[in-house]
Amino acid sequence: MKPHLTVHSGASATPSVSPARRLVTLPGKFAMRLGGELQDVQLAYESWGSLNQAKDNVLLLFTGLSPSAHAASSGEDPAPGWWEEMLGPDKSIDTNLFHVICVNSLGSCFGSTGPASIDARTGKPYGPAFPTLTLEDVAAAACKLLQSLGIERVRAVMGPSMGGMSALAYVLMHPGSAEVLVSISSATHSEPFSIAVRSLQRELIRSDGAWQGGHYPPGDGPREGMRLARKLGMISYRSAKEWAERFGRERASTGAEPFGPEFEVEAYLESRAEAFVGSFDPNSYLYLSRAMDLFDVADHGGSVDKALSRLKLKKALVVGVETDILFPLHQQQALAEGLSRAGVETSFVQLPSKQGHDSFLVDMEHFRPAIGEFLAAL
Amino acid sequence: MKPHLTVHSGASATPSVSPARRLVTLPGKFAMRLGGELQDVQLAYESWGSLNQAKDNVLLLFTGLSPSAHAASSGEDPAPGWWEEMLGPDKSIDTNLFHVICVNSLGSCFGSTGPASIDARTGKPYGPAFPTLTLEDVAAAACKLLQSLGIERVRAVMGPSMGGMSALAYVLMHPGSAEVLVSISSATHSEPFSIAVRSLQRELIRSDGAWQGGHYPPGDGPREGMRLARKLGMISYRSAKEWAERFGRERASTGAEPFGPEFEVEAYLESRAEAFVGSFDPNSYLYLSRAMDLFDVADHGGSVDKALSRLKLKKALVVGVETDILFPLHQQQALAEGLSRAGVETSFVQLPSKQGHDSFLVDMEHFRPAIGEFLAAL
Numbered sequence: 001m002k003p004h005l006t007v008h009s010g011a012s013a014t015p016s017v018s019p020a021r022r023l024v025t026l027p028g029k030f031a032m033r034l035g036g037e038l039q040d041v042q043l044a045y046e047s048w049g050s051l052n053q054a055k056d057n058v059l060l061l062f063t064g065l066s067p068s069a070h071a072a073s074s075g076e077d078p079a080p081g082w083w084e085e086m087l088g089p090d091k092s093i094d095t096n097l098f099h100v101i102c103v104n105s106l107g108s109c110f111g112s113t114g115p116a117s118i119d120a121r122t123g124k125p126y127g128p129a130f131p132t133l134t135l136e137d138v139a140a141a142a143c144k145l146l147q148s149l150g151i152e153r154v155r156a157v158m159g160p161s162m163g164g165m166s167a168l169a170y171v172l173m174h175p176g177s178a179e180v181l182v183s184i185s186s187a188t189h190s191e192p193f194s195i196a197v198r199s200l201q202r203e204l205i206r207s208d209g210a211w212q213g214g215h216y217p218p219g220d221g222p223r224e225g226m227r228l229a230r231k232l233g234m235i236s237y238r239s240a241k242e243w244a245e246r247f248g249r250e251r252a253s254t255g256a257e258p259f260g261p262e263f264e265v266e267a268y269l270e271s272r273a274e275a276f277v278g279s280f281d282p283n284s285y286l287y288l289s290r291a292m293d294l295f296d297v298a299d300h301g302g303s304v305d306k307a308l309s310r311l312k313l314k315k316a317l318v319v320g321v322e323t324d325i326l327f328p329l330h331q332q333q334a335l336a337e338g339l340s341r342a343g344v345e346t347s348f349v350q351l352p353s354k355q356g357h358d359s360f361l362v363d364m365e366h367f368r369p370a371i372g373e374f375l376a377a378l
Numbered sequence: 379m380k381p382h383l384t385v386h387s388g389a390s391a392t393p394s395v396s397p398a399r400r401l402v403t404l405p406g407k408f409a410m411r412l413g414g415e416l417q418d419v420q421l422a423y424e425s426w427g428s429l430n431q432a433k434d435n436v437l438l439l440f441t442g443l444s445p446s447a448h449a450a451s452s453g454e455d456p457a458p459g460w461w462e463e464m465l466g467p468d469k470s471i472d473t474n475l476f477h478v479i480c481v482n483s484l485g486s487c488f489g490s491t492g493p494a495s496i497d498a499r500t501g502k503p504y505g506p507a508f509p510t511l512t513l514e515d516v517a518a519a520a521c522k523l524l525q526s527l528g529i530e531r532v533r534a535v536m537g538p539s540m541g542g543m544s545a546l547a548y549v550l551m552h553p554g555s556a557e558v559l560v561s562i563s564s565a566t567h568s569e570p571f572s573i574a575v576r577s578l579q580r581e582l583i584r585s586d587g588a589w590q591g592g593h594y595p596p597g598d599g600p601r602e603g604m605r606l607a608r609k610l611g612m613i614s615y616r617s618a619k620e621w622a623e624r625f626g627r628e629r630a631s632t633g634a635e636p637f638g639p640e641f642e643v644e645a646y647l648e649s650r651a652e653a654f655v656g657s658f659d660p661n662s663y664l665y666l667s668r669a670m671d672l673f674d675v676a677d678h679g680g681s682v683d684k685a686l687s688r689l690k691l692k693k694a695l696v697v698g699v700e701t702d703i704l705f706p707l708h709q710q711q712a713l714a715e716g717l718s719r720a721g722v723e724t725s726f727v728q729l730p731s732k733q734g735h736d737s738f739l740v741d742m743e744h745f746r747p748a749i750g751e752f753l754a755a756l
Binding site for chain 2: 128189190191192193194195196197199200202203204206207213214224228231232234235239240243244246247248249258259261262263264265266269286290293294296325328
């Protein structure tokens with residue numbers, strides 16, 4: 001692909017492994033929800049703050065599709081995490097109060113078992129032989145991880161984007177195992193628009209001949225497909241409003257390439273795509289992306305309301321953003337109303353952030369108080 | 379690309395040439411706005427209704443990016459056109475009153491000179507040697523076409539989507555040549571979100587090795603790139619609201635293909651993409667798509683207001699749709715307000731259509747009266 005473009009691939013962009021990362025093996029068989037099983041699943045996690053004696057101050061944090069468990073810096077690893085401004089001592093997720101555990105999702109490629117892991121039966125990476133992954137599997141693996149740490153019950157389970165779906169799966173599958181749910185820019189299911197965007201992203205990856213049906217050599221694979229998929233991702237993660245203010249019709253310095261970038265927004269997409277390629281396993285991306293499409297709260301009871309009625313939560317916070325086109329506000333309102341109907345004391349916060357779905361990563365001015373005030377009042 | 383997917387390419391999807399199509403050659407040099415020139419430009423058009431003796435009942439219709447000049451059926455060609463329900467005797471664009479001329483844009487591939495045309499200097503298709511195309515060139519060519527038909531002045535110039543930009547270019551470049559402007563789901567310029575979507579579509583086409591830098595054999599070319607670009611197009615042409623109601627989480631009949639379509643919305647995108655591939659020249663697509671990004675009313679006077687102040691229009695109609703993410707309503711409101719400030723008697727109609735940018739092609743219930751009542755009152 002792209003024989004006419006010069007691609008600066010750089011060295012491996014894979015993030016270095018955080019010294020704060022812990023690995024846990026869950027011995028034995030792990031049965032996957034839609035069939036198939038894994039053996040001796042490994043999960044990576046990081047933690048912040050101290051577990052109190054009663055073991056009742058745990059906040060379990062699930063991530064979006066692409067981040068690792070390195071949500072914030074710590075004494076062991078001063079490198080900033082993906083939610084550095086949100087998580088730490090005296091921050092919105094206050095690690096003086098909470099023992100925060102952030103899990104790298106099952107199926108991801110930052111320490112947890114996923115398609116890039118070696119299948120002990122063959123001595124080779126699972127690749128496309130990895131069983132179909134659902135967010136219920138992600139939640140079940142996280143639950144087993146906590147059990148292995150001696151934690152049966154958490155104070156709060158939280159997640160943004162895909163992580164919010166994983167958090168929902170967690171409380172749906174283990175009623176009574178959490179008191180509080182915090183759902184950020186997430187939803188009870190994926191609507192067709194989001195499915196279409198993610199489906200096309202997956203097709204861009206699969207269409208790259210270097211994907212080889214999922215059988216690419218470790219560390220290699222569909223770089224161009226990932227580049228294009230990331231560009232489409234960025235188009236869905238941000239908002240037209242933000243870009244209109246940020247880029248307008250500003251021109252990029254154009255090269256000689258025919259039909260190459262002419263506007264600043266095109267150069268921006270290019271740089272964001274370049275930074276992503278090589279940092280995430282393409283098969284992991286396919287599996288986690290599809291898991292988001294497959295997730296549906298209604299699967300846990302026949303309807304969303306029936307499913308939510310089984311929850312034994314005390315409180316919930318649902319935070320949404322007006323400019324989010326991937327997890328639109330009306331879906332988040334529906335989740336909040338459903339939780340409320342199910343008897344959960346629910347706060348619904350609509351934020352005017354203009355950065356679209358990604359706002360939780362960048363619009364700290366709005367997100368810090370929204371999350372901080374809710375957690376402080378627990 | 380896509381070695382693992384079975385693609386049903388079918389026979390050539392190129393629409394058969396309408397017997398109602400007329401071809402006109404503009405003899406001599408045609409200088410392009412951003413440099414380069416064409417020789418003996420050919421333009422295709424169709425017309426409906428009779429030109430009156432005073433030659434003052436002409437309605438010039440520009441098209442969106444991909445349609446031909448066959449906007450409606452006629453005695454010569456009973457095949458339905460792309461705006462069949464809008465245009466004809468006693469319809470909203472009433473051909474009992476107007477002599478309607480629909481032009482195939484310069485740069486397109488349905489009879490007008492474009493990248494797939496033979497360059498007389500080389501005896502081969504222009505391909506990527508076709509000069510940079512702007513919508514001002516499209517408008518200038520249409521103006522010369524009308525002159526060749528003995529028409530110096532039109533009653534109305536109209537266009538949806540890209541056609542609205544071409545119509546704006548027409549009235550900006552030839553003040554006094556038209557009395558009325560009808561802009562449908564269009565804008566004074568492209569915002570970064572739309573540029574990003576179109577830029578990625580173009581990259582999908584260019585990334586297909588079969589594009590060969592634009593030097594593919596006639597009739598061949600980047601079929602897979604066009605397929606993927608069309609899918610992205612459909613995601614931007616429709617709306618999340620329409621799809622949520624239309625598809626919900628309905629499942630498609632799934633095949634054995636790993637990561638193949640699982641939801642109905644994915645099967646829909648697949649069928650729409652298949653229907654498009656082979657029906658449009660990929661280089662034409664690249665040139666016209668970029669022309670939309672490059673268009674900016676402000677180029678005609680230093681600012682949008684200065685440009686519009688030069689217009690000598692009597693009336694204008696601006697129609698926009700709430701669910702349009704490609705040409706969002708606020709841009710259409712800005713156009714209407716600008717025209718109004720420039721002294722043009724302007725009607726701005728906001729339609730609640732749920733089919734997004736494509737609504738003008740499908741939501742006839744709202745569009746027919748919006749356009750019909752305005753034209754009837756002229």
